[in-house]
Amino acid sequence: MDGERKTQTSASGRFAVAPMMDWTDRHCRVFHRQLTKRALLYTEMVTSAAVVHGDRERLLGFCEIEKPLACQLGGSEPDELARAARIVEDWGYDEVNLNVGCPSDRVQSGRFGACLMLEPDLVADCVAAMKAAVSIPVTVKCRIGVDEQDTEEALDRLADAVLAAGTDALWVHARKAWLKGLSPKENRDIPPLDYARVYRLKKRLPHVWIGINGGIDTLEAAEGHLAHVDGVMLGRAAYHDPALLAQVDARIYGEPGGAPDRLRAVEALFPYIERELARGTRLSQITRHILGLFQGVPGARRWRQMLSGDAVRAGAGLEVIRAACDRIDRDALDRADEMRDRQDRVAVQVPS
Structure with a gap:
């Protein structure tokens, strides 16, 4: 990936709110946008089949205020994903992302999500088809591996395959997914985090845009990761404590002014x-x-x-x-916000 392509998603993707099923719907995203103008927001995952054949207003409708906005697709049929990606672009999204990380049984039965870590060549075919269909960035969100895979080999193989196919960025959830024996909820907590594995991927591919996800629950932690990778993605922490998002523009993007009231x-x-x-x-x-x-x-x-x-x-x-x-x-709220603003200003002034 050359330097020009690397910059395609880096401006907004430096901080992102993760796609979360049943949570990051349009109402959630409009609310989050009141707190941060710069963060990249994601839809819930929608399947390519639903986008091609279903109620597009219900699945893809959004308000302009939500942008920058990415749509995450689930699927494994290259032609269908290409059609869905073209529809996503026509609806005005800024990015289309392919889910290679969700471990749920329902997703596995549809042959998409984390089980695709086992089929990197198929993922590459999907990315290539999507890239040929649209002009907006096509990105991939994956795990570091699944089940008994060696994470060094599995992540490198997946990354190299999708990069050769033209992906514009790679988001990596820094845990394995266990397709058998763990529920989706357990897959978010039980497999150990391995941030260093993602750092090694970035070190091996310095010109590739790589973001990190998984278990990140503070902006201090996010800032620490940004010393090693290009972007950081928060999920449950941002959802359950949305006041955190009010600090993002100042601390992550260096925007002047205090956090929103x-x-x-x-x-x-x-x-x-x-x-x-x-x-x-x-x-x-x-x-x-x-x-x-x-x-x-x-x-x-x-x-x-x-x-x-x-x-x-x-x-x-x-x-x-x-x-x-x-x-x-x-x-009490004013006092809390004033203290937070002072912390933000100090954080922005401290060299990384």
Whole structure:
């Protein structure tokens, strides 16, 4: 991969929120975008067959505010993936990503996800077909190996195959996936993390854009990884503690100014929520993504209780969120945000 291609995803992909099934839907992404303007956001994984044959508005619809935005596809048929990638590009996405990391039984039965680590040549065929079909970046997200594979050989083989096929970037979840014997949840926690394996891949391929994922739960940890690789991806930590995302633009991208005010970020969602309610969306479908916004701030428990309970009632509207906002101790929140902003400014000034 030459230097020009390496830069295609590096600007936005320096920090990304991972694609997470049942979590990173369009409501989640609109909320996350109130907290960070620069991070790369991902859709949930959608299968290539669904994109080609299904309800594209439901599967691919998004708001322009969500960009930069990548769509993750699952599949193993090169022609079908090429068709799906072309549709994704036509819908206006900034990147299309191929899932070679999900270990669920349902995904395995469809011959895609992490089981494709066992078929690097097929993955390369898929990438080549997608690259021939679109002009936006085509990227791959994989594991370091599966089951009894030797991770040195398995990751190198997969990486070399997809790079020869033209992939623009490689995201690596720094764990093995065990296709037999572990559930998807256990596969996120039990296989040991091996960040050094991803660092070695980057050292071997210095001109290739490589990002890291898996078990990263603080921005301090993210900054540490960025000393070794090109991008860092957070999943559950960013979802459960979204206030973390409010620090990203300053700390990761060096943007001037303080972090967004969290209450104002909620208020900025109101026009979107009103539009969605008018379309028939239930309030709870949106508020489930914002429950963790005020962790550690007085009133946060009541905030969660009100949004978890009142938002599910028939006809629930913005009054529920406004009432929950009133439970947050504004003075304590301001103090917490001021302390965070001071930490961000110090972090930005410290040479990496």
